[in-house]
Amino acid sequence: MAAKATSPAVELDVGERTVRISNPDRVYFPDHGWTKLDLARYYLSVGDGIVRALRERPCMMHRFPEGLAGDKVHQKRVPHGAPAWLETVRVTFPRYHRTADELCVTELGAVIWAVQMSTVEFHPWNSRRADTEAPDEWRIDLDPMPACDFATVRRVAHIAREVLDELGATGFPKTSGGSGLHVYVRIVPEWGFADVRRAALAFAREVERRSAGDATTTWWRRDRAEDAVFVDYNQNARDHTIASAYSVRGVPDGTVSTPITWDEVDDVEPRELTLATVPSRYAARGDLHAAIDDTAYRLEQLLEWADRDERAGETAPDVDE
Known part of the structure; x- marks a missing residue:
């Protein structure tokens, strides 16, 4: 069997971090041709919003190693080999007598690292690492x-x-x-x-x-x-957990769980809010959840x-x- 062709890796400057994106041309959304690099650039475009939505929360990653054409992996544990600067939080699962060190986003670099790990969706807890048993x-x-x-x-x-x-x-x-x-x-x-x-x-x-x-x-x-x-x-x-604000969903149209105002409830068309359209909306309007805390x-x-x-x-x- 012939080996799959791979595109050269690219490096993205994300604040103080440089995050390497391997296979940037791998198509994640076949219906639109959107790639892994497109996904990373989307998350860069809504950086403050996605970090605010995830900040200091245990976060499960929904990964698609082969794009949406392949299987989805629900990953709770950060894998070995993660960069030393990546932060985690340990949570317990009493029923199974297990623990997991889950992703704990404190900066945008962690989001882009997760994209490098083929994460499409981010599913945070509704509590933070200061006390994971007390939802906020x-x-x-x-x-x-x-x-x-x-x-x-x-x-x-x-x-x-x-x-x-x-x-x-x-x-x-x-x-x-x-x-x-x-x-x-x-x-x-x-x-x-x-x-x-x-x-x-x-x-x-x-x-x-x-x-x-x-x-x-x-x-x-x-x-x-x-x-x-x-x-x-x-x-x-x-x-x-449910998909966070600004999380792309692992569906063919690449829809985004998008903050709206109450005035938009009667007019919003959720399927029009995608990884291709939300960046311009965000650039024009900013994070509509900026005051949530x-x-x-x-x-x-x-x-x-x-x-x-x-x-x-x-x-x-x-x-x-």
Whole structure:
């Protein structure tokens, strides 16, 4: 069998680092011809935004060593041979009695190193390395069922904002890079994953009550309405991750999980936000999540709602069900 032709490596200057990109012409997105180097240049173009989204969080890498035409690898552990300057954070997985030293981004060079390692998607925890067991990010995941149109997702997003406003919490929306929307809220890191998940479920149930059937918190997928939006509170469970802001998704069109304003919810077309189009948007508008760390919300009100719901018999399903 003939050896595959390889293109000469290139070196990218990334702040204080020089990162070598091997096989820069390897096509990662066959439908568009976008290459590994195109992917690296995309992440350079949104540098401050992607670093802000990942900063000091344990981060799982979704790697495509042969591009999207090959297999995807979910990699938690930073491999041996990583540069000495690359930072990691050790996390534990009690169920399996294991630990992993995961990527911990503190600078853009680490993102570009991960691209060199064939990473397309970045999936950070919602806690930081100072205390990985105390989340500082509450994630509202509006996940449409197969027969649900995006107009319904838009309506549910507005209801979510209405409830957030009543709580006095600031939500930062973004496209998921797929068919849904995410909203992130910074929280004071004084609660564990179980309480954050309880709070997220209480919020989701309030959205459901106001949605006239557009939203659901029904746990079992087979029992959900096919045209509803699942408000996926379980994305706040320990070691559950979703693609970060500015993460490219490993899908043929190279869509990006892109920060938007609330005013854009009614007009945004998520499939138009790709690694080819987001750089110019970012250059013109900057990071729309730049203020996300300015304020942090406390969970007492939501936990009171959770207590109320549980007294009424609305218990949360077990994470592992």
